[in-house]
Amino acid sequence: MKxxxxxxxxxxxxxxxxxxxxxxxxxKLSDELSIPLDRQKFNGxxxxxxxxxxxxxxxxxxTYMNLSGECIRPLMDFYEINEEDLVVVYDDLDLPxxxxxxxxxGSAGGHNGIKSMIHHLGTQEFNRIKVGIDRPxxxxxxxxxxxxxxxxxxxxxxxxxxxxxxxxxxKWIAQSFLQVMNGFN
Numbered sequence: 791m792k793x794x795x796x797x798x799x800x801x802x803x804x805x806x807x808x809x810x811x812x813x814x815x816x817x818k819l820s821d822e823l824s825i826p827l828d829r830q831k832f833n834g835x836x837x838x839x840x841x842x843x844x845x846x847x848x849x850x851x852x853t854y855m856n857l858s859g860e861c862i863r864p865l866m867d868f869y870e871i872n873e874e875d876l877v878v879v880y881d882d883l884d885l886p887x888x889x890x891x892x893x894x895x896g897s898a899g900g901h902n903g904i905k906s907m908i909h910h911l912g913t914q915e916f917n918r919i920k921v922g923i924d925r926p927x928x929x930x931x932x933x934x935x936x937x938x939x940x941x942x943x944x945x946x947x948x949x950x951x952x953x954x955x956x957x958x959x960x961k962w963i964a965q966s967f968l969q970v971m972n973g974f975n
Contacts, residue, residue: 859910885922888947
C-alpha cells in the first residue's frame with residue numbers, strides 16, 4: 791500500500807495559495823487516477839484506489855500546515871503503512887518557481903508541516919517531493935508570501951511543476967522512489 795500526502799491548509803481562502811501546492815498535486819492525482827477524495831477521518835480527507843495492482847491512498851490533512859503530522863501518523867498506524875511507502879508533496883521556498891526536487895530524507899528546512907511530520911513520525915527519513923515557490927524578493931514577510939496566490943507569470947511554471955509532481959507520484963507506485971528520484975532530479 792502506498793500513501794501520497796499533499797500538504798496545505800484547509801479552507802477556501804487558502805485554495806490557490808503557494809502553501810497549498812501539495813493539495814493541488816493531490817487534486818490532480820485524484821482526477822488522473824480516478825481516486826475520489828470521499829473519506830474523512832484522522833483529521834484529513836482522503837481516498838483509496840488501486841493503480842497497477844497497488845493499493846493507493848491520497849491524503850490532504852485538514853489540520854492546518856503546522857499540525858500535519860497529527861493527521862498523517864494515525865492514518866499510517868491504522869492502515870499499517872511504513873515510512874518507505876509514504877511520499878509527501880509540499881512547497882519549498884529554496885527552489886525556483888516551477889522546479890521540483892525529490893529527496894528520501896532531510897531536515898524540515900524551516901517548513902512547519904515537515905517539522906510536524908518529523909515530530910510525529912519520529913524520523914527524517916521519508917520520501918518527499920518539494921515543489922519550488924521561490925522566495926519573496928520585495929521585502930514581503932514569508933508568511934504573507936506563502937499564503938499569497940501565484941502571480942500570472944508564475945502560473946505556467948507552477949502548472950508544469952504540479953504535472954511533473956503528479957507524474958513522479960504515479961511512477962513511484964510501480965518503481966522504487968530512488969529510481970523515480972534519479973529520473974526527475
